[in-house]
Amino acid sequence: MAMTIERAAPPREDRLQAGTAYCGTCAQLRERLGRKDGGCFNQANRSFGQSFGCQFTLSLAMLNTLRNTVVIVHGPVGCGFWSVGGIGATRNMKRLRDPAQGSTIQISTNLDESDVISGGETKLREAVIYADREFRPEAIVVTSTCVPALIGDDVDKILDELRKDVSADLVSVNCEGFKTKLMATAYDAVYNGILKNLSKKKTERESLVIPDxxxxxxxxxxxxxxxxxxxxxxxxxxxxxxxxxxxxxxxxxxxxxxxxxxxxxxxxxxxxxxxxxxxxxxxxxxxxxxxxxxxxxxxxxxxxxxxxxxxxxxxxxxxxxxxxxxAKLLIEKEDAALDEALEPYRKILKGKRAYISGGEMRIFVTAELVNDLGLEIAGLKSHHIDHFVEPVLDDAPVSGDTCIDIASQHPFEQANLLRKIKPDVLLMHIGGGNFTAKHGLPVLPLFNPGFNYMGYSGAFEIAYRLKRILSNSQYNKNIQKYRPLPYRESWYEKDVGAYIKE
Ligand code: SF4
Structure with missing residues (x-):
């Protein structure tokens, strides 16, 4: 029987029993994942935390990439504002697929205090009609922030009523930030909207003039x-x-x-x-x-x-x-070519110690990649943990003692961990570079849409970039010297997971 598509995707804490608070060794993590109760990762919490991401922002990042689409942010103007900085890069990426693409079009319903009392439905109707008449998009996607969810705006019902008045497909994405601590729930929220409104029936065959x-x-x-x-x-x-x-x-x-x-x-x-x-x-x-x-x-x-x-x-x-x-022949041929190309880089990178932080899948496969280049894995940090990590964790080139911190952001734990494990290089989720640079170590983004990380050519590009950043990290050393991290020595004396409540 097919999964039922509800009005909104459930939080991943409920659907996958995923967790965001854990600190221990990779061996302990393996043991907990193997337990019948799933290790109860989502029961753990922190008695103190610095920050965690909002699923709405990640949903918006994904939706802004869609071509021929207008995105409406139904909420206060501040909720969507953060994404404006990335719009230029997103436009350029769109044009790599289709040079005729324009920029991302985003509209905010700009809910204010009086809308919290009287409701935001009128503003949303006006925004949808305006988007359809002004831009003639293929689809209009309405993203819901915390405010309409709290005041009870029924976005799905409004869009149902508007369908007869607009030519665009209407998609509602229920991604209110307060509903989950697990930012990755955003992917489910976006797919939930796509499943409800776009992926519904197979295309008709575009037949030739005389089908035969x-x-x-x-x-x-x-x-x-x-x-x-x-x-x-x-x-x-x-x-x-x-x-x-x-x-x-x-x-x-x-x-x-x-x-x-x-x-x-x-x-x-x-x-x-x-x-x-x-x-x-x-x-x-x-x-x-x-x-x-x-x-x-x-x-x-x-x-x-x-x-x-x-x-x-x-x-x-x-x-x-x-x-x-x-496939075996292709892999053998690609492996041989890669080995030859990596030889000079392996000599330089051998024995360096790497710390890798980012999404659960990405950190473990990247660990395999950098280990293949000769680096050792000094420590890991993942945004969250769930059972999808199991196939890659079993093959990961980490010792049982390698420390892994599960934390969606919380840079204070990272600072403590890095002081203890003393790596040579950091491979970090993009966006955390400002505070990470204060460790005075070379930093390679764990991903960057302008670079190549995947496949065989990606392995070579990472080797090349690692060699380059390791050859001179003076800039970050200066940042550490003149703009040190704000934590007291007493914090570094504690365990990394001192505030994690099991
Ligand atoms: S948590 Fe709610 S109010 Fe804050 S940015 Fe996310 S959607 Fe907007």
């Missing part, structure tokens, strides 16, 4: 070789091109969604032969639903980062199409 048997054969052949690859906002066009290169070498056709897709692409999704996730944390809600509802097989396993991750990812796809031998 050949037309049918081509249609079926193309669909039978088409793979939907679920991209993530943290990957850029260079990553897509590398994955497309590898899958094309296996004679497969690739369709990238959801980031930078057009609304109509979510209908085409239902014609493909296979759905392949790049990161289970990102896609399971959507992929599981369309697998169950439409019978499209899916793969959620590892990320195609590093030699091992990429090889494993390719082999899983090859197994589905029964082309394992072809």
């Amino acid at each position: 048997k050949l037309d049918d054969i081509l249609w079926n052949y193309n669909n039978a070789r088409t793979v939907n690859v679920f991209n993530v906002g943290s990957m850029g066009r260079p990553d897509e091109l590398e994955l497309a290169r590898l899958l094309t070498a296996l004679e497969l056709k690739v369709n990238f969604i959801p980031c930078f897709a057009s609304p109509k692409d979510f209908r085409k999704v239902l014609d493909a032969a296979l759905n392949v996730s790049i990161c289970g944390t990102h896609d399971d809600y959507y992929v599981q639903h369309i697998s169950e509802a439409y019978g499209i097989p899916s793969i959620i396993d590892t990320m195609p980062i590093g030699r091992k991750g990429t090889g494993r990812w390719l082999m899983k796809i090859a197994e589905h199409f029964h082309i394992e031998e072809q």
Whole structure:
């Protein structure tokens, strides 16, 4: 039976028993994940915390990438304001897919104190009508912030009533920040809106002028070789091109969604032969639903980062199409070319100690990659933890004693951990560079949509960038000297997880 699509996606604390508070060794983490009760990660909390992200902001980041779409932020103007800084980069990424694309169009209903008393429904109706008449988009997406949820605006009902008056598809995304501490719930919230409103029925075949048997054969052949690859906002066009290169070498056709897709692409999704996730944390809600509802097989396993991750990812796809031998030959050829290219870098990087912080899947596959370059893993920090990490954790090149902190932000714990483990280089989730630089160590972003991290070419680019940042970290040393971190010595004497309540 297919999953029921509710008005809003449930918080991941409930759906996946995911947690955001843990500190211990990788061996202890393995043991807890293996327990029948799932380790009860979501029972843990902190008696003191600095900050955690809001799911609305991550939803907006994903939705801003959609082409031919207007995004309406239903809430106070401040909720969407943070994303304005990234709009230029998002526009450029859109244009790498389609040079005719304009900028992201975002409208705020600008709810204020009087709307909290009288309701925000009138403003929302006006905004939807304005967006449709002014911009003629394929879709209008309405994102709900905390305020309309608290005052009881029924966004789904308003959009139902407006459908007859507008030409665009209307999509409601219920992603109020207060509902979860787990920012990754944002992915489910966005997919919930897409499932309710866009991925509903298969496309009609675009037939030739006189449909004939050949037309049918081509249609079926193309669909039978088409793979939907679920991209993530943290990957850029260079990553897509590398994955497309590898899958094309296996004679497969690739369709990238959801980031930078057009609304109509979510209908085409239902014609493909296979759905392949790049990161289970990102896609399971959507992929599981369309697998169950439409019978499209899916793969959620590892990320195609590093030699091992990429090889494993390719082999899983090859197994589905029964082309394992072809895939093995491709992997051998790519491995040999990569080895030759990495040789000079391995000599320089050997024995350096890395600390990696970011999403649960990404940190473990990146650990494998940097270990392949000769680095040791000194410590890890993940935004949250759930069962999707299990396949990559078992293969990760970490010792049982390697410390892992599960914390959505909370930079004070990171400062304490880094003082204790003393790494040589930090691989960090983008956006935390300002306080991370104060450690005086070289920092490589864990992702950057302008760089290539995935596949074989990505492994080479990371080696090149690591060598470059390790050769001169004077800038961050100066930041540490003149703008030190604000914590007292007494904090560094405590355990990293001193404020975590089990
Ligand atoms: S927590 Fe609520 S009010 Fe704050 S930014 Fe997120 S959606 Fe807006």
